[in-house]
Amino acid sequence: MAGGEYILAAVWSSQFEAIGQLALAAALGGAVGLEREHRGRAAGMRTHALVAMGCCLVMVVSTYFARLYPYPQYGQESVLRIDPARIAYGVMGGIGFLGAGAIIRAGFSVRGLTTAASIWCIAAVGLAVGVKLYTISVGATLLVMFTLYVLHYVEGQVQKRWYKKLRIVCDDRPEQIKRFADLLSERDIGVLDVSFKRDMEAQRLTITYQLRLPKREMLPLLYEYLDGEEGVYAVNLT
Numbered sequence: 001m002a003g004g005e006y007i008l009a010a011v012w013s014s015q016f017e018a019i020g021q022l023a024l025a026a027a028l029g030g031a032v033g034l035e036r037e038h039r040g041r042a043a044g045m046r047t048h049a050l051v052a053m054g055c056c057l058v059m060v061v062s063t064y065f066a067r068l069y070p071y072p073q074y075g076q077e078s079v080l081r082i083d084p085a086r087i088a089y090g091v092m093g094g095i096g097f098l099g100a101g102a103i104i105r106a107g108f109s110v111r112g113l114t115t116a117a118s119i120w121c122i123a124a125v126g127l128a129v130g131v132k133l134y135t136i137s138v139g140a141t142l143l144v145m146f147t148l149y150v151l152h153y154v155e156g157q158v159q160k161r162w163y164k165k166l167r168i169v170c171d172d173r174p175e176q177i178k179r180f181a182d183l184l185s186e187r188d189i190g191v192l193d194v195s196f197k198r199d200m201e202a203q204r205l206t207i208t209y210q211l212r213l214p215k216r217e218m219l220p221l222l223y224e225y226l227d228g229e230e231g232v233y234a235v236n237l238t
Contacts, residue, residue, distance in 0.1 A: 018060050025056035025129040028141040029122045035148045041115045043102045051098070051119055052126035055091050059130025062087040088127050095123040118144060162213040163192075165238045166222060171231035172198055172205040180207060180226075187225060188214055204233065 029052025030045045037044030099116030121144050128137040166184075170176055181191050190212035197206045213219065219237065226235050 021060060021129050021132070022053050022056055024134070024137070025126040026050075026053040028052055028125050028129070028137060031141060032118055032122050032144050032148070035145065036115055036118060041102070041112070043112075043115045043119060048119065048122050051095065052122045052129070055095075055123045055126030056130040058087055058091055059127045063131060091127060092120070092123060095120050114148070118148065162216050162219065164211050164213060164219065166209040166211050167234075167236040167238070168207045168209075168226065168232060169234040170205055170207065170229075171233075172203050173231065176205055176231070177207055180229075181209070183225065183229075184209070184211065187218070187221075189218065189222075 026049040030049035033043070033045035033048025036048065099119045102115045102119065103112035121140070125137050125140050125144075128140065168180055170180075177194060177196060181194065184191055191209050192212055193210035195208045197208075198204075199206070222237055223235055226232055
């Protein structure tokens with residue numbers, strides 16, 4: 001049997017193994033996606049499973065090309081260059097665009113960063129399965145699950161402080177800066193810095209406060225605190 005025919009026979013004999021690799025990648029990706037779906041994220045079990053399986057398939061095809069065109073036969077004098085590792089660079093870069101689609105701005109916060117990170121990690125797991133690094137693939141998936149489940153609980157126990165910029169447009173009157181600063185301090189909101197700008201023609205004052213809030217839930221309440229205050233025309237929180 002010629003060398004090329006032997007390689008082709010070996011490729012055909014490993015097709016069932018490749019299907020098993022795809023199934024394993026899909027299972028690992030689906031396990032991570034199940035946690036995301038449980039938390040109501042848009043990229044859930046199916047998305048993660050497809051990402052992992054697709055990355056695995058791309059890597060399997062790449063390694064098959066390398067076997068079909070080995071370096072001793074197609075050396076430096078050949079224009080054909082087969083580099084199985086190069087495909088990983090392109091895949092991980094492309095997955096970044098998919099992860100960016102999972103990031104959205106919701107009200108006062110940005111959501112989807114963890115989901116984007118999990119998609120990126122599960123893509124790497126799919127590539128690892130594609131080159132038969134099964135132990136590493138399973139171990140990495142377990143670490144991702146540990147991060148999503150256990151560290152999510154630990155993160156919830158750590159008290160966070162939220163830093164925001166509050167801009168108030170009001171009447172240009174004396175003591176306005178101190179008036180609003182005292183109102184915020186009464187609600188345990190720390191004022192770290194303050195600046196202001198006067199509009200002499202409109203007789204209005206724009207005050208900008210750098211705030212430190214003890215709880216995230218207080219963000220929408222800032223509008224309630226300032227609603228109805230005399231001489232306030234606009235409130236903006238960034």
